[in-house]
Amino acid sequence: MKFNRLIALGLFFFVVTGCGGNTMPDPEADTGTMVDDSFDTQTDSFGDDGLGDGEFIDADDFGMDELAMVIYFDFDQSTLRAEYSDLLQRHAATLSNDNRAQIRLEGHADERGSREYNIGLGERRSQAVRSLLLIQGASADQISTVSFGEERPAAFGSDEESYELNRRVEIKYIN
Amino acid sequence: MKDLLVRWLITPALLLAYAGAAIAQLEVIITDYVGKRAPVAVVPFGWEGDDATAPFDIDDIISADLSRSGRFAPIDEDGMLQKPTTTLDIDFDDWRILNVEAVVIGKIIQTGANAYSVQFQAFDVFTREQLIGYRMPASLGNMRQVAHRAADMIYEKLTGIPGVFGTKVAYVTAQGDGADRMYTLVVSDADGENQFTIMESRDPIMSPAWSPDSRRLAYVSFEGDVSTIYVQTLRSGNRIKASSRAGINGAPSFSPDGRKLVLTLGGIDGNLDINVLDLATRQFTRLTTNRAIDTEGTWSPDGQSIYFTSDRSGGPQVYRISANGGAAERVTFEGSYNARPRLSPDGSRLALVHLDRGNYRIGVLDLDDKELLIVSNGQQDESPSFAPNSDSLIYATREGRNGVLEMVSADGLYRQRLGSRQGDVREPVWSPFPRY
Numbered sequence: 001m002k003f004n005r006l007i008a009l010g011l012f013f014f015v016v017t018g019c020g021g022n023t024m025p026d027p028e029a030d031t032g033t034m035v036d037d038s039f040d041t042q043t044d045s046f047g048d049d050g051l052g053d054g055e056f057i058d059a060d061d062f063g064m065d066e067l068a069m070v071i072y073f074d075f076d077q078s079t080l081r082a083e084y085s086d087l088l089q090r091h092a093a094t095l096s097n098d099n100r101a102q103i104r105l106e107g108h109a110d111e112r113g114s115r116e117y118n119i120g121l122g123e124r125r126s127q128a129v130r131s132l133l134l135i136q137g138a139s140a141d142q143i144s145t146v147s148f149g150e151e152r153p154a155a156f157g158s159d160e161e162s163y164e165l166n167r168r169v170e171i172k173y174i175n
Numbered sequence: 176m177k178d179l180l181v182r183w184l185i186t187p188a189l190l191l192a193y194a195g196a197a198i199a200q201l202e203v204i205i206t207d208y209v210g211k212r213a214p215v216a217v218v219p220f221g222w223e224g225d226d227a228t229a230p231f232d233i234d235d236i237i238s239a240d241l242s243r244s245g246r247f248a249p250i251d252e253d254g255m256l257q258k259p260t261t262t263l264d265i266d267f268d269d270w271r272i273l274n275v276e277a278v279v280i281g282k283i284i285q286t287g288a289n290a291y292s293v294q295f296q297a298f299d300v301f302t303r304e305q306l307i308g309y310r311m312p313a314s315l316g317n318m319r320q321v322a323h324r325a326a327d328m329i330y331e332k333l334t335g336i337p338g339v340f341g342t343k344v345a346y347v348t349a350q351g352d353g354a355d356r357m358y359t360l361v362v363s364d365a366d367g368e369n370q371f372t373i374m375e376s377r378d379p380i381m382s383p384a385w386s387p388d389s390r391r392l393a394y395v396s397f398e399g400d401v402s403t404i405y406v407q408t409l410r411s412g413n414r415i416k417a418s419s420r421a422g423i424n425g426a427p428s429f430s431p432d433g434r435k436l437v438l439t440l441g442g443i444d445g446n447l448d449i450n451v452l453d454l455a456t457r458q459f460t461r462l463t464t465n466r467a468i469d470t471e472g473t474w475s476p477d478g479q480s481i482y483f484t485s486d487r488s489g490g491p492q493v494y495r496i497s498a499n500g501g502a503a504e505r506v507t508f509e510g511s512y513n514a515r516p517r518l519s520p521d522g523s524r525l526a527l528v529h530l531d532r533g534n535y536r537i538g539v540l541d542l543d544d545k546e547l548l549i550v551s552n553g554q555q556d557e558s559p560s561f562a563p564n565s566d567s568l569i570y571a572t573r574e575g576r577n578g579v580l581e582m583v584s585a586d587g588l589y590r591q592r593l594g595s596r597q598g599d600v601r602e603p604v605w606s607p608f609p610r611y
Contacts, residue, residue, distance in 0.1 A: 104400065106400070111555065112535060112555060113491075113512065113514060113528065113530075113535055113557070114471065114484065114491070114514035114515040114528045114535075114557055114558075115381060115382070115515075115557065115558065115601075115602065116381070116382060116425050116426040116439065116470050116471045116484075116515065117468065117470060117471060117484055117486075117491050117514045117515070119381075119402075119423060119425050119426075119439075119447075119470070120423075120439075120441075120447045120468035120470050120486075121468070123422070123423055123441050123445040123447065124445065124468070126445060127444065127445035130445075140443070144421070145422060145441075145443075145445055146397075146400055146401055146402060146422075146423075147402075147423060147441070147445075148379060148397065149381075151379035151381060151397070152379060156352070156576060157576075158554075158555070158573070158576070
């Protein structure tokens with residue numbers, strides 16, 4: 001857990017600017033699979049700082065326990081930074097190698113501005129990650145998205161440092 | 176009557192500060208006031224009943240209400256030269272000396288076990304005429320509401336504007352960190368009293384919205400880590416799942432007839448669009464299809480159109496679309512960020528969140544002359560909601576790490592803070608008028 005956090009932070013501070021993906025969801029990339037409402041009964045719903053507490057212990061997964069589970073974004077952006085391409089490729093491979101694997105992408109925004117609009121910004125980020133995973137071989141029924149907007153901050157400060165930690169997508173393996 | 180209002184409006188502006196009494200967990204602190212407050216007197220009410228003293232200080236609440244309105248300065252009881260309880264006892268000269276413009280007198284009469292009759296009268300000191308007289312039944316359980324109703328009636332006579340003392344406010348709180356974080360949806364009186372938690376959850380609660388009859392609240396809950404729109408009946412606590420589709424279910428707001436919700440659906444592709452849900456038929460109608468974020472829909476009071484936020488032009492701006500769909504028309508042009516529109520109930524103005532030189536503030540846009548007035552002064556103000564009389568707004572601002580609520584007159588001149596001891600308070604929504 002701590003280690004994952006370090007990796008996530010490390011990736012975060014190793015800033016590589018550049019454009020690594022599309023910002024808008026690709027309509028061709030999904031097959032319109034419905035997400036079952038019964039999801040809402042089983043997940044642990046809180047207390048999770050987004051780094052995937054003990055949810056994926058399978059030893060067969062190639063080094064999965066070292067895969068970062070958080071992807072950070074620039075201000076007002078849903079563009080994936082180039083630094084995440086390798087990480088997302090490995091998540092995509094995990095999904096395409098095991099079609100029972102399912103993830104939930106949780107989009108987040110910093111606290112500035114209107115709350116429901118921030119839900120939209122968080123969703124845009126989830127969708128950017130989803131699109132890339134679909135392109136790289138994951139299937140649509142393995143991925144659901146949710147946006148918490150600014151409602152579940154990872155850091156509580158009202159400063160740029162906190163905002164940077166809050167503009168993120170968390171990848172949660174849910175089975 | 177009009178001239179009573181005019182008399183103090185034309186007086187040169189004064190800066191007054193007033194610290195209100197601590198009330199429950201939301202503490203009213205009047206932070207800004209520009210303008211003169213008309214001196215009035217609310218005389219201690221008379222009492223006819225079994226016990227030595229009245230069971231309730233109706234006059235205290237009326238006085239506090241009038242004071243909180245920002246328009247009146249009730250004089251101190253100690254300064255009164257007389258304390259009449261009936262018309263015949265009033266000596267208007269005693270009130271003229273004190274420069275009081277209106278006098279309120281009244282009486283509580285016990286009529287049975289926990290049954291009372293509350294009567295009040297308000298007089299114009301200058302014309303010596305009764306402005307209003309009214310009598311209503313009361314019990315210990317509804318004494319506060321009776322007092323607020325009296326204050327509403329007096330306020331309307333004095334200003335020509337319906338009072339909102341008997342209204343309610345719904346808001347969301349968040350307390351604690353990490354695993355201890357709890358969210359609650361609270362309904363309280365507009366003065367912060369009578370707080371009642373109608374829903375609590377370890378997952379976020381968002382976007383409460385009143386039904387036009389004040390009986391139901393729609394809101395978004397993230398129970399189970401998915402977004403769901405519920406409509407909860409206040410009296411019973413029962414709730415229905417109004418929308419729980421894949422992806423985003425957000426930003427609900429009732430139609431003026433209470434039969435429909437405008438809401439935001441994201442779908443599996445996450446393209447947020449404005450939809451209308453007919454609550455009886457469960458029929459969804461999609462109003463926008465734009466690839467941008469379209470959200471925060473709200474009905475115009477006449478039910479004809481829906482205002483919403485869209486970033487189709489780049490940043491978020493407010494647009495308007497017919498409630499039946501069609502082309503959207505852009506409404507806001509000033510600045511790079513205008514979001515979360517809410518119409519005044521009289522339909523003349525639009526409250527929104529406006530990025531003002533680096534600060535998110537509450538703007539009030541006059542829909543006729545297109546003037547944008549900034550009425551808040553924080554750095555991250557949000558969620559404006561008009562009072563049902565269109566005369567003031569409530570919104571959320573920051574006090575350190577926590578959100579607190581502020582009320583401001585629609586002209587921006589008078590502001591009061593509902594200080595909180597409840598953690599982070601946000602997303603206030605002002606109820607419609609109570610049904611007396």
